[in-house]
Amino acid sequence: MPVRKQQDEVFPNSAAVDVGASEHWVCAAPRLAEQADCDPVRRCGAMTDDLHALADWLLGLGIEYVAIESTGVYWIPLYDVLESRGLKVWLTDTRQTRSVPGRKSDILDCQWNQKLMALGLLRPNWRPEQDVRVIRAVCRQRDTLIAEQASWVQRMQKELVQMNIQLAEVLSDVMGQTGEAIIRAIVAGERDPRQLARHRNRRVKASVAEVQRALTGNWREEHLFVLSQAVTMYDALGQRITECERKLQDLLGSRTSHHVDLGRPPRAGTKARKEFDLRQMLADWTGVDLTRINGIQTTTALKVLSELGPRGAQRFATVKRFCSWLGLCPGTKISGGKILSARTKFAANRIRQALKTVVMSLRHSDSALGAFYRRLCLRMDTPRANTAVAHKLARMIYFMLTRGEAYVDRGQEHYEELQRQRNIAALKRRAAALGFQVQQIPEAA
Structure with missing residues (x-):
């Protein structure tokens, strides 16, 4: 196998850390360690002074990027210390780095992760900002x-x-x-x-x-x-x-940056007023009111925004990547030109779980989303319909947070009329392909 040259490396000034409960193993770029006349692999303790000493060593070598594995909660103190010292920390999924050639050990793990990081074969996981x-x-x-x-x-x-x-x-x-x-x-x-x-x-x-x-x-x-x-x-x-x-x-x-008019508040001291105040604070924090979407209550909006933040959706380039991060997109396992599986991947995302719970309240709703959900239930089983409607809700949330647009429900009748026009157009296309022409019968007076 040909060895990549230095200019082929995407991140030449990078390091990787194999995270553990009581100790961490760090591998810096071999070229930088050779210039500093030191061993590129070093063992680090888990105490706070050990983490700061590790940051001093990496900064002294000229390291810019550090890849760490998301192992339990042991990576969080290390991530915070390295980030506070100005290093660009990449939190990587263990599934990307688990195929280590040879015998498995902490030393080989950190060296293998550093090689993958230098060649640009790792992807960072998104983590919201400190606020x-x-x-x-x-x-x-x-x-x-x-x-x-x-x-x-x-x-x-x-x-x-x-x-x-x-x-x-x-x-x-x-x-x-x-x-x-x-x-x-x-x-x-x-x-x-x-x-x-x-x-x-x-x-x-x-x-x-x-x-x-x-x-x-x-x-x-x-x-x-x-x-x-x-x-x-x-x-x-x-x-x-x-x-x-x-x-x-x-x-x-303390994080209010907008002022959204939600109308007249309920009477003070009531349960409705308490919920209205929380809804007002969430709207002033993000600039949009997510509860305007049918089915999304104040508690659901709080869960979504606490996990995502007001600017978290902007970190995803497209709405498709956002829905893929939530685990609401169909799978695409293809081999030999054949689709092996199109099932939605398993994801323990809290936003995904909240949206799928919300979908159940739309069964008897007279909104456009309720009509959409009932139409899907006629075509497929209920779990797949829940995932599809949750995917639609995720798209609405993405566009509201990225564009600052308010959601307006056009109602069940408008949605059903659109579906009727689409069915008529599809019927005309199919009849034209068979050499027939469809003529609409006028309604009786």
């Missing part, structure tokens, strides 16, 4: 706490069922206004079904007698103790969630 990463960390913590709080609600329901308190049979939400009041009364020591049924809200469909029957059970001491512990954990997690929401409000309030 976005701060909001993303708080938003992810909030999602984690909400998931943990939901698990404690399931434990409450489990203890209630073991005591034969069938609260879920008469209430759609166990921790709604009625359910939460009843559970807290049980923890406080109330056992009379008639007294507990007084907490029933008038909007509950089940009657008072049905609620009393559901609240008649065997009050076991061990289950009451676990129920009390679950309520305490639920309240503690609720306090942490409130702290995260306050932190998000402070962070978003």
